[in-house]
Amino acid sequence: MKRIALMLMVVIAFSACNNEKTTKVTTDNIEKELQTKLINAKDGDIIEIPEGRFSFTRSLSLNDVPNVTIKGAGIDKTFLSFKDQIDGAEGIRIKADGITVEGFTIEDSKGDAIKIQDSKNVVIRAINATWTEGAKETNGAYGLYPVNCENVLMENCEASYSSDAGIYIGQSRNVLMRNNLAHHNVAGIEIENCRMVEAYDNIAENNTGGFLIFDMPGLPQANGYSVKVHNNIVRDNNFKNFSPEGGMVNIIPPGTGMLVVAHNDVEIYSNTIEGYKTLGLAIVTFNFTQRPFKTENGFSPYYSKLNIYDNTFNRKGGVAGVPDITKEFGKMVNGMFPAQTQDILIDGIFNPDLEQANGNYVGDNRVCIRNNGDDIRFVNLNADGAKDLGDIKKSFDRDMEKFDCTIPSIDTEITKENLVLNKR
Amino acid sequence: MISTKIIKGIAFCAAIILIINCSTTSKSVRVDVEADPFEKLSDYHFFTGIQNNLQPNAGVLPYDLITPLFTDYAEKSRFVWMPDGTSAAYNSKEVVDFPEGAVLIKNFYYNHDAADLSKGRRIIETRLLMKRPDKWDAISYVWNDEQTEAFLEVAGDVKKVEWKDKLGTERSVNYVVPNKNQCKGCHEYKGELMPIGPKVRNLNYTFAYEDGAKNQLDKWAEVGYLTEYDNSIEHPKVAKWDDASSGSLHDRAMSYLEINCGHCHRKEGPGSVSGLFLMIEEDNPLNMGICKTPVSAGKGSGGNTYDIVPGNPDKSILVYRMETNDPGARMPEVGRSVMHEEGVALIREWITAMEGGCQKSMDEK
Numbered sequence: 084m085k086r087i088a089l090m091l092m093v094v095i096a097f098s099a100c101n102n103e104k105t106t107k108v109t110t111d112n113i114e115k116e117l118q119t120k121l122i123n124a125k126d127g128d129i130i131e132i133p134e135g136r137f138s139f140t141r142s143l144s145l146n147d148v149p150n151v152t153i154k155g156a157g158i159d160k161t162f163l164s165f166k167d168q169i170d171g172a173e174g175i176r177i178k179a180d181g182i183t184v185e186g187f188t189i190e191d192s193k194g195d196a197i198k199i200q201d202s203k204n205v206v207i208r209a210i211n212a213t214w215t216e217g218a219k220e221t222n223g224a225y226g227l228y229p230v231n232c233e234n235v236l237m238e239n240c241e242a243s244y245s246s247d248a249g250i251y252i253g254q255s256r257n258v259l260m261r262n263n264l265a266h267h268n269v270a271g272i273e274i275e276n277c278r279m280v281e282a283y284d285n286i287a288e289n290n291t292g293g294f295l296i297f298d299m300p301g302l303p304q305a306n307g308y309s310v311k312v313h314n315n316i317v318r319d320n321n322f323k324n325f326s327p328e329g330g331m332v333n334i335i336p337p338g339t340g341m342l343v344v345a346h347n348d349v350e351i352y353s354n355t356i357e358g359y360k361t362l363g364l365a366i367v368t369f370n371f372t373q374r375p376f377k378t379e380n381g382f383s384p385y386y387s388k389l390n391i392y393d394n395t396f397n398r399k400g401g402v403a404g405v406p407d408i409t410k411e412f413g414k415m416v417n418g419m420f421p422a423q424t425q426d427i428l429i430d431g432i433f434n435p436d437l438e439q440a441n442g443n444y445v446g447d448n449r450v451c452i453r454n455n456g457d458d459i460r461f462v463n464l465n466a467d468g469a470k471d472l473g474d475i476k477k478s479f480d481r482d483m484e485k486f487d488c489t490i491p492s493i494d495t496e497i498t499k500e501n502l503v504l505n506k507r
Numbered sequence: 508m509i510s511t512k513i514i515k516g517i518a519f520c521a522a523i524i525l526i527i528n529c530s531t532t533s534k535s536v537r538v539d540v541e542a543d544p545f546e547k548l549s550d551y552h553f554f555t556g557i558q559n560n561l562q563p564n565a566g567v568l569p570y571d572l573i574t575p576l577f578t579d580y581a582e583k584s585r586f587v588w589m590p591d592g593t594s595a596a597y598n599s600k601e602v603v604d605f606p607e608g609a610v611l612i613k614n615f616y617y618n619h620d621a622a623d624l625s626k627g628r629r630i631i632e633t634r635l636l637m638k639r640p641d642k643w644d645a646i647s648y649v650w651n652d653e654q655t656e657a658f659l660e661v662a663g664d665v666k667k668v669e670w671k672d673k674l675g676t677e678r679s680v681n682y683v684v685p686n687k688n689q690c691k692g693c694h695e696y697k698g699e700l701m702p703i704g705p706k707v708r709n710l711n712y713t714f715a716y717e718d719g720a721k722n723q724l725d726k727w728a729e730v731g732y733l734t735e736y737d738n739s740i741e742h743p744k745v746a747k748w749d750d751a752s753s754g755s756l757h758d759r760a761m762s763y764l765e766i767n768c769g770h771c772h773r774k775e776g777p778g779s780v781s782g783l784f785l786m787i788e789e790d791n792p793l794n795m796g797i798c799k800t801p802v803s804a805g806k807g808s809g810g811n812t813y814d815i816v817p818g819n820p821d822k823s824i825l826v827y828r829m830e831t832n833d834p835g836a837r838m839p840e841v842g843r844s845v846m847h848e849e850g851v852a853l854i855r856e857w858i859t860a861m862e863g864g865c866q867k868s869m870d871e872k
Contacts, residue, residue, distance in 0.1 A: 119662040122687045141663065144688035169665070170683045172840040176692070178777070194805070194835030200777060201698065223835055224805020230780050247805040254780055275802075299802055301782035301793060303774070329801060329808030329824065374800050374812075375866055377793050 105129040113137045124148045131155075132187060136162040142171025149180045155187025158209045158241070165192040166215075173198040174212075174223075180204055190215050195225040196245070205235045214244040218267060218325045222246040226268065230254055231304065238262050246326050248273035249290070252280065254304035260285060269326040269335065270295050271317075277307045281495065283314045292332065292339040293320035293356070298346045298383075299331065300369060300376035306383060308348035311493045317341060319358035324410060334372060336361045336413030338406060338424070340396075343386060345369040350390040350493045357397035361406040361413050363426040364391070366450070371430045371466060385434040389450045390490050391427075396456050398424040418472050419479065423460065427452060429486075431465040431478075442485045452486040459483070536564050536588055540608050540639045548633050548648040548657035553588065553612055559630055559654045561614055566591075568730060570723055572704045573712050574748040574762045576693075576770075576839075577847040578615060579680045580672075581631065586612040587705070589732055597735040599743060600788075602702050603710075611636040611702055615682075620671040631666055632684045633657050636694070636702050643700040645690035661687045680845050689841050696775050703770045708743035708787075745787065748853060760857035761787045763850055767839060783814055796825055798865035804828075807836040817861035826855060 127150045134156040155161030165174045174192030180203045188211040189196040196212030212226030226242030226249040235258045242249030249268035253275040260282040265271035271287030273295040287293035321338045338361030356363045369384035405422040407413030465478040567588045593606035616630040635646040648657035663686035669679040710723045727733035746754025748763040768785040771778035784794040796814030809827030816822040828838040
């Protein structure tokens with residue numbers, strides 16, 4: 084399967100070289116000209132946007148033309164402003180295999196900055212998505228938003244002030260995220276319902292929650308797996324939660340480093356997580372969110388097969404303080420341990436249908452938390468059946484022993500395949 | 508005497524010229540599925556005589572939908588044309604299976620005064636959906652201010668439109684002509700461009716043709732545009748959203764949601780990633796949004812937790828997104844910049860009538 088994918092990628096890499104045409108958009112009436120070029124684009128075209136700041140009133144879109152590159156003069160040279168947008172739910176909307184977007188900044192889109200859906204072989208490189216008026220509930224939800232894509236490379240990008248997730252990947256397969264910077268978003272970097280993802284050398288700072296790995300119910304692609312997150316810096320994520328109520332990220336308490344919800348098969352290692360005032364890493368089931376869900380589509384609300392090791396936790400960091408009390412989750416932490424930031428929290432709710440022994444799953448399904456520093460404040464809520472804070476206060480323990488184990492590392496073959504994209 | 512003869516002669520010549528002229532303008536419909544779109548709408552000869560009268564040429568059959576898609580209060584006049592000897596095949600669930608070369612012609616216009624149609628109308632655009640050999644193509648023509656011709660436009664346009672509604676209120680809208688890519692934002696089925704409206708269940712009612720009223724399916728069959736159709740049996744039929752005698756509140760609401768949302772919010776459409784499905788067949792309450800939490804709605808939630816809270820339209824994201832005019836939150840994403848008051852009223856009534864409620868989640872307590 085993987086070999087087939089690799090061969091396919093090579094074929095694509097070569098075919099993309101044929102007949103390609105580079106056209107430069109001029110600066111007069113750029114909106115209409117650029118959109119017309121995107122509509123009339125042919126396989127392999129490179130569409131260049133010059134240096135400068137350009138205003139758009141409508142979404143830009145590309146549909147079904149393969150191997151198109153949309154290229155600005157640089158992340159800090161070409162600015163597409165959607166401040167005056169009257170139409171379209173995104174700044175840029177793309178559904179096209181082999182798409183590369185590169186070298187520009189998207190400002191103030193009314194909805195998501197760039198959405199790429201149902202596409203294969205996607206490169207998002209050196210793109211900045213931001214909202215220039217700072218943290219506002221009315222900012223667009225997502226900065227970079229590939230969804231239901233396959234073979235995705237996101238690198239050297241930046242996202243800030245999105246009211247949901249800055250750098251997001253959802254319901255996708257075979258994804259590589261590296262060297263990205265997410266700051267002042269509600270969620271910095273988010274991986275949701277994805278399969279085969281590797282994320283490294285990213286920085287998430289000054290968000291409400293730095294790095295999220297979620298599995299959500301009610302979606303066509305349920306049950307993400309094989310998510311590998313390593314060598315990232317996740318720091319000072321204490322920013323206020325300015326998301327509108329209702330969205331999943333609205334539950335995140337400011338001061339959350341990493342948050343894993345309902346995910347299976349995740350490896351988190353060699354990350355530096357510091358300067359969080361509430362929680363360094365929280366691992367919870369979907370049940371814990373107290374939101375309704377159904378297990379159709381095979382969705383499992385439980386986490387399993389988690390391998391968390393060799394991370395550096397430093398709750399002190401730059402601007403940390405006492406746990407958040409603006410969100411229920413923060414209030415709970417603060418209620419249990421007044422003014423005490425916790426490094427690693429697990430809700431301790433286990434799937435009764437999976438074999439267990441000694442308070443953990445058995446074999447490769449285990450949750451392993453090992454070698455993350457000596458001075459770790461670890462808490463297991465044992466929250467199964469707990470109804471309120473009073474129950475949790477009685478049920479919790481700080482026993483890390485049962486999680487002191489190791490399971491096999493995730494195969495990194497996927498990353499190598501994805502590197503083929505990098506040659507584009 | 509002589510002068511009368513001359514005048515008569517001139518009149519006779521004029522009549523001849525007129526006839527010749529008429530015969531040239533009544534040329535048959537011209538569609539080339541292999542060619543690039545024509546620059547002008549009149550080049551297709553879909554309409555005879557003065558173009559903005561939208562008088563259909565031979566073979567161009569008007570049709571209507573029981574429940575239409577709302578587009579900023581624009582009126583729509585629809586026609587279908589198929590090449591000689593071809594026809595669409597009956598399909599009980601999806602859009603009828605059109606033959607290659609078929610064209611759906613949809614004119615979007617505003618009556619200057621909805622209470623007095625004699626004051627005329629302004630046609631904004633005419634959209635063609637043409638079935639080319641391998642796939643459907645969406646082609647849009649924008650009418651000039653003189654209303655004499657419509658010209659090909661791929662990048663879309665924005666037109667300020669003003670009109671007086673039935674109650675005499677002055678209204679205006681920045682009417683957005685979608686660009687070619689936006690068309691596919693709605694008209695997508697399994698990744699391919701597809702018509703939305705002409706399903707058997709949405710065509711199955713009586714239309715006032717010039718030669719008398721008739722069920723549209725019967726008419727299509729009669730003129731040879733529909734095959735594999737058996738008119739001796741009952742065929743599916745949606746409720747008319749604004750006619751209480753046509754179906755239950757639930758049926759009318761679902762009919763409205765299907766045509767306005769279901770083309771995208773279905774498993775085969777671009778809205779599938781949301782997990783919200785609004786087709787008439789949908790019988791799973793969670794899939795249709797009842798107590799379903801959004802995934803990526805962002806500010807589209809309007810501060811609410813669930814898509815639909817039974818009994819509580821004010822807490823239902825579905826209603827919020829139908830009411831807001833924020834481009835980043837409104838639904839549908841394309842084709843609506845003002846709220847459809849009557850449509851929202853129907854959905855509010857439907858949700859109000861639902862029993863039960865949703866459990867409170869962590870972030871609501």
